Amino acid sequence: MNTFWRFAREMLKDRWTVIAALMLSLVASAGLGVGLAGVAPILDTMLPKYEQRVDPVTGQSERVAVDVVTLQDRAHKLNDRLDKISVLPSIPESWIQSLPTEPFKGVLVIMVSLGVLTVLAAAATFGHQFLALTAVYRASQRIRDRAFEHVMRLPLSTVVMGDSSDISRRIVDETERLAEGFTAIVSKAAAQIGKGLAAMIAAFWFDWRITLVSLITAPILWLVIRTLSQRVRRARKRAFVGQASLLGRTGNALRGLRVVKVQTAEDHELERFNSINRDVISQMFKARTARALSSPISEVVAILVIGVLAAVASKAIIDQELDANRFLLVLVSLGIAAASLRPLTGIINEIQSAAAASERLAELMDLPEEPGLDPRLPALGRHRASLAFEHVTFSYPGTHTPALRDLSLEIAQGERVAIVGPNGSGKTTILSLIPRLFEPDQGRIMIDDQDVREFSVRSLREQIGVVTQEAVIFPGTIRSNIAYGAELATEAQIEDAARRAFAMEFIEQLPAGLDTPVGEQGLTLSGGQRQRLAIARVILRDPSILILDEATSMIDADSEAKISEALGSFSSGKTTLIVAHRLSTVVNADRILVLDAGRLVDQGTHSELLGRCEIYRTLARTQLVGSG
Structure with missing residues (x-):
């Protein structure tokens, strides 16, 4: 991975673009978290608590009494804080009076606010993707330019002893895979991790105990992803080498097709091609199999966790130790977090594939340049003797x-x-x-x-x-x-x-x-x-x-x-x-x-x-x- 991060540092030349992209990603993620928090009062209004369903009249009376006491307590605390920071402007009375007092109107206000928040979050998401891709492809262009420039500065002996199609593949294809890896980090991973963290914070806010229990699976998932991603990286690198060899064999056969036909060597060329092709397919199959295992294993672990949480929480709800609405919100938040973090397995595989490509590109760019290119060397005068x-x-x-x-x-x-x-x-x-x-x-x-x-x-x-x-x-x-x-x-x-x-x-x-x-x-x-x-x-x-x-x-x-x-x-x-x-x-x-x-x-x-x-x-x- 060191070679991958070596090339990834190229994006730092557009650091302000990257920073702006990440800030917009945070804004979009914050919008998700605030949106989840805004669902709570709507759910409380639509779904009465367990004790209110058992005795509606008593439950309503108790809720009113509790709300009155709570509001009085909060009012006193607010006044105390305002006294301490009297330099701050107070909230206009007209704003307070304009707040809805009826539950239904309150729900409408919250829903409209959530709609506006969703639009703003969507705009932030687009801005993040646009800026991230801008930084990625600028870095990719510079790396490809440097790679081609380096090849132009290699000794002729290095180039003629190598495979020209392999060199071309490293310059074009491997830089494209690098760009995919960069995109996976600053675009996909940043967005998915941000949303996952926002949903996780919301889950902690709703009920930290249940959320904490759900996190026991994190080490298991990390171990599974790490093992499979290493297999993907090794298989992909072998496949890249094989594909380069396959491309070279195809090019040689086509360039020498006249000789192949005259010598009736079609079967010989076909046998050599088939041998290389079988090895490439085998390595690609191993890489794809490892990638295919990532998501199902992650999903199985997540479903098992949700099942255990549901069983434990149902007992606590019946015993009135847990609010059913909060539990539902925790499950929704954890589900959103899981849905956001689940693509990370594929993203990590993309990064591992890019890491394998970076190693092949580094092998090319680390080749020594031909002598005589030092800019400090003097110029040779025009030949005269x-x-x-x-x-x-x-x-x-x-x-x-x-x-x-x-x-x-x-x-x-x-x-x-x-x-x-x-x-x-x-x-x-x-x-x-x-x-x-x-x-x-x-x-x-x-x-x-x-x-x-x-x-x-x-x-x-x-x-x-x-x-x-x-x-x-x-x-x-x-x-x-x-x-x-x-x-x-x-x-x-x-x-x-x-x-x-x-x-x-x-x-x-x-x-x-x-x-x-x-x-x-x-x-x-x-x-x-x-x-x-x-x-x-x-x-x-x-x-x-x-x-x-x-x-x-x-x-x-x-x-x-x-x-x-x-x-x-x-x-x-x-x-x-x-x-x-x-x-x-x-x-x-x-x-x-x-x-x-x-x-x-x-x-x-x-x-x-x-x-x-x-x-x-x-x-x-x-x-x-x-x-x-």
Whole structure:
């Protein structure tokens, strides 16, 4: 529960809203208590006491005599008190004279007053619910914003090793369950407990002895609720984990459906899905069963208590030791208290469910952020001299074989360097280490003879542009995708970037031009069009270091020619690193790096490497497209 209260403290940022909500809840509860007290004189008028039913005449005479004595005594006491506090204004005589003297008129006045009180209590109840929900959903929004912000600041290694659907579920679903838990406390629990306490106070006022006896069941009910709520919490947490796994399995199967069908692996996927689904259903069944037991057990205990009280009270009424009207009012008050407090079992279960969700959300938000985000770190100046790897060794998380082994190299500013090698040789790893998407296990990466770890990671990435094999297009318009990460760009700058990337050729043919929606993942565009938008995005960024990872490997020849021309023009004067399978791209590089098993085995121009490097000759013959 500690993690739940940790998140619940977020509501304190709207403490005055919460306080106002709770005050209105108290007003509504007080209205209930006063209303119950107001029923007593009505009941006394409508239902004569036991002795009055036995001997009406005598009973009436005795009641009048008692009332006279009582009123005289109260008048004397009131006068004494008024003498002591004479500074207070006295009650106007006209008010006193206006009070009804006939019983029926008195009952009408009380009933009208109770009606007005009911309306006021209803208004207070609405105000409480409105303010409580306002505080709850503001807190929920802030928590969800913080969770997403934290994920954006996690190391890439943490995210890629996890399940993206599980992360999404924790951000969206678990925060919603947290909101349900917050609502259960400041809205439902506050209202129900307030009403229950008001009814209980009224019951004590009517007859404290009977009310006190009824409270002996409280420890029993508390023990039952506590035991069942713990079972609910454990089962719900296991169910949440299973649901996340089920969601991940479903997503993986759908994303790879083509492979599943081609491999005729439908039965295999179905078996794995069914196994996870059975476990989820089992855990959900346990949680629901525990929740279902809460209310019946509470009701049985309450009914047994009322039965015992009725049996004991009936004897006292017959012996004239207890007023029947008061006993009825006690039972009504206790019934209202029980009805108000009975939902607490479900409310506690909601809180336990929220507590389980809070633990999963806390696991995500407690993950360490990527290095280089400390605002005290200085900004890295624009790259002007060199980019170097010094004895860099790196292994991907969860692997034992290094992707790079003691790599050392230096690239001059403005140099165009191609990186080639067999699959798994470390080409893409080099490109990932430069913007610090991963951190080296050993060694360091230098820009202009400065260790990049000594500067803010944001200032490093702001001067790096990346174009990958698959262009990432976000939902929105063509304009928003080009200006992604550069929202302050002007219309002229966006159009210039699109024109230099040869994207305006197809943009101008679209009905809405730059404001054309691109759809989910840009599927309304061709591969070449998406790639040109990605290049326009990089051009608008104007980086000093350009990284091209298979940028033209999955597009048609016409698009490749335009993209190659755009990249060639834009990369002039920029430090450029290229991983490519096109011979023309490799040949035109100032230098070619040859990697094998994470090591730099040779470097030089195309002709130099053909003459002396067997690995490069093999690559040129078997992998580089267009090598003849």
